[in-house]
Amino acid sequence: MAVVEQDVTIVNKYGLHARPAMQFVELANRYSCGIEVTKAxxxxxxxxxxxxxxxxxxxxxxxxxxxxGDDAHTAITSLAELVDSGFGET
Amino acid sequence: MIRKTGIGVSPGVAIAQVVVIDNEEFDIPERHVSVDHAQGEIDRLKEAIVVSQEEILDLQRRTVERIGTEAARIFDFHLGLLDDKVLFQKFNDTITSGNVTAEYAVATVLRAYAKEFLSMPQYLAERVKDVYDIEKRLLRNLTGQSRQSLSHLDRDVAVVAHDMTPSQTAGMDREHIKGIATDAGGATSHTAIVARALGIPAVVGLNDITAAATGGEMTIIIDGTRGQVIVDPDQDTLREFEQIARQQDEFVHSLDALRKLPAITKDGHEISLFGNIEFPEEVDTVMNKGGYGIGLYRTEFLFLGADTEPSEEDHYRAYCKVIKACGDKPVIIRTLDLGADKYTQSRARNPERNPFLGCRSIRFCLRNIPIFKRQIRAILRASVHGDVQMLFPLVTNLTELRQAKSLVRDVAEDLEEEGLAHRPDLPIGIMVEVPSAALQADAFAKEVDFFSIGTNDLVQYTLAVDRGNENVASLFTAAHPAVLRLIREVIRTGLQHEVPVSLCGEIAGDPTYTLLLLGLGLRRFSCTPSAIPEIKKVVRSITIQQSLEVARQVSRFDTDQEITNYLRTVTRKIIPEVFGD
Incomplete structure (x- = not known):
């Protein structure tokens, strides 16, 4: 059990609008660990x-x-990747 | 227990469980439930979420098929919201901490989020539309659990609504709906007419009955005779009204004896009593109540009850059903009489500023020939099965009548060419329901086979009163001397030209007017089926001599108040039972 943290920067033009936000949430839901996101x-x-x-x-x-939680590491890595990739948008 | 007074529009007492049909645009009142009911509210919410999810999945599937995957993506967001555990927890907490209904929790929680979204950058703020959409869907599925099942209920209920639309009343399960109470409406509103037609006790114009009756299971008493509604009555009140309901049943049964007896005056004049209907199923009620035939078959429900325009076969099937149920008795089918409603307004290029003086009824039909022809074809084809007559509504000048008749000839020729069975020469009549037609009755008499006086519109157009407007509804009365003079002239003209005249407005079923109308020479009444026994009772209790004296007396009065008072007094004197004395 470990608490893992990572900062990510939104790179896609329209940020976390409905579709990327859904992708993010769907991905987060695949992991059993508790995940939180902080902005300021x-x-x-x-x-x-x-x-x-x-x-x-x-x-x-x-x-x-x-x-x-147990899969905190993998969860953080894949979520960060998704954000970095710009959710497949420009 | 909450007591409210409105306008009683369909007599009788109903005691049943409440079902509230909410208007989607409506504010959800903060409605508290008792602590032990909170779990029930949460269960209702869970159910509504499941139903909403199914709806959205279906919508998404159809959108993919019709528009494409990209357009269907937004529904992922909707599904995500419904699946959101944090959001559900919020609903849950709001219900349990405040002991409020699921509707109230959904509305307050989602509206708070919506507000937050509105302060975000433009493209994020737009998502507020989706939040509203989800809110509406959940609310519809919460309150609408009852709406959807209005067409097939498994228990007796009383319907409470802001107002009822024609499509809602068309889909109603008439077996189990025992009473109706609405916030809006007047004595001649659509809800009132339907309720009377079906013999369902109803009170309208209650202003805020939906707020009083929302949330949780409760009993409601609807007293359509006195215009009273009691929500969640105490034991004493309940017992009192159960007693009234029993007495009412007894009175109705006492009228049953009249069923088989002819509508004949004491001095031997035979009167024709017809029933007005909207649905084929009502023919049985007319016959059971001792009616002779169908004096007015309104066909609007074919257009309002379904999402799509009725086909010729839809018309034909409905007409055949009515005609067959009537055997050899007359059936007068009125062609489409719509206007000032969603159906015609959605087809208008611009919304009409004054729809009651706009493109309605025959005017709408003459401008939408394919729709009109489809109906005429079905009527001509169905008319080979019985004694069918065709009635055109809201005719204001002879040109309209001639155009409509020429369409009937065209249609008959088409059917002839196609070798389809039809009756080309069926009797054609007009509704006399605008002053111009009444004043020109002699000219019309030469070109029609019968007249049918429609007093509801005749009063509206003679007295310039919108019957649905509560502020002026009290000015709406057929007892106005000017209205009575028009009615008298039409009846007289009909007798002169040997054109049969019937009257199918509200007053045909109001025993207060029966003596007067007989005295004016009317011999054909067409009224709401439930009123037939009472009118028959009046007819059988009087002589034509008496009615002539009443008509003479009425012609001496100058105001509607004097006339109404006089008619009540004289009717009560002759037949005290009619007013429940």
């Missing part, structure tokens, strides 16, 4: 689409992903 003072559950949308993460926003 707002920390939300990464497995909840409504919560992730509340982040209003636009291009350039830095998010801190925190995972706590």
């Amino acid at each position: 003072s707002l920390t939300v559950d990464a497995k909840s689409i409504m919560s992730v949308m509340r982040l209003a993460a636009t291009k350039g926003t830095v998010l801190k992903i925190t995972a706590d």
Whole structure:
């Protein structure tokens, strides 16, 4: 059991709008560990689409992903990859 | 227990469980439930979520087929919201901490999120539409659990709604709907007419009955005779009304004896009593109530009850059903009488500023020939199965009548060429329901086979009163001397030209007017089926001599109040039972 953290930067033009946010949440839901995302003072559950949308993460926003549980490492790695890839958008 | 007073539009007492049909655009009132009901609310919400998920999956599938995968993607977001555990927990907490209904929890939680979204950058703020969409869907599935099942219920219920649309009333399970109460509406609103037609006790114009009756299971008493509604009654009240309901049943049964007896006055004049219907199923009610035939078959429900335009076969099947159920008795089919509603307005290029003076009824039909022809074809074809007559609504000038008749000839020729069985020479009549037609009755009489006086519209157009507008609804009365003068002239003209005249407005089924109408020379009444026994009772209790005296007396009054009072008094004197004395 370990708490893992990683900062990621939103690179795609429209940030975490509905579709990327859904991709992010769907991916997060594949892991058993608890995952949270923090933007400034707002920390939300990464497995909840409504919560992730509340982040209003636009291009350039830095998010801190925190995972706590057995598969925390893999979870963080794959979520960071997804964000870095710009969700397949430009 | 909450007591409310409205306008009683269909008599009788109903005691049943409430089903609220909510309007989607409506504000959800904060409605509390008792602590032990909170779990029930959560279960209802879970069910609504499952139903919503199924709907969205279906919608998504259809969108993929019709538009493409990309367009269908947004539904992933909708499904994600429904699957969101944090969101569900919020709903759950709101219900249990505040002891409120699931509807209220969904509305407040989602509206709070929506507000937050609105302050985000444009492209994110747009998602607020999806939040609203989900809110509407959940609310519809919460409140609409009852709406969807309005067409097939497994228990007796009383329907409470802001107002009922024609498509809602068309889909109603008439076996199990015992009463209706609405916020909106007046004595001649659509809900009122349908409720009376079906003999369902109803009270309208209650302003906020939906708020009072929303949330949780409860009993409601709807007293359509006195215009009262009692939500969640206490034991004493319940017992009191159960007693009234029993007495009412007894009175109805006492009228049953009249069923087989002819509608004949004490001095031997035979009167024809017909029933007005909207659905083929109502023919049985007319016959059971002792009606002679169908004096007015409204066909609007064919258009309003379904999502698609009725085909010629849809028309034909419905007409045949009515005609066969009537045997050799007359059936007067009125052609499409729509206007000022979603159906015609959605087809109008611009919304009409004054739809009641706009493109409605025969005007709409004459501008939408394919729709009109389809109906005429079906009527001509169905008419070989019985005694069918065709009635055109809202005719205001002879040109309209001639155009419509020439269409009937065209259609008959087409059918002839196609070798389809039909009756080319069926009797054709017009509704006399605008002053211009009443005043020109002598000219019309030369070109029609019968007249049918429609008093609801005749009153509206003579007195310039919108019957659905609560502020002026009290001015709406057929007892106005000007209206009565028009009615008298039409009846007189009909007698002169040997053109039969019937009357199919509300007053045909109102015993207050029976003596007067007989005195004016009317011999054919067509009314809502449930009123037939009462009108027959009046007819059988009086002489034509008495009715002539009543008509003479009425012609001496100058105001509708004097006339109404006089008619009540004289009717009560002759037949006290009619007013429940």
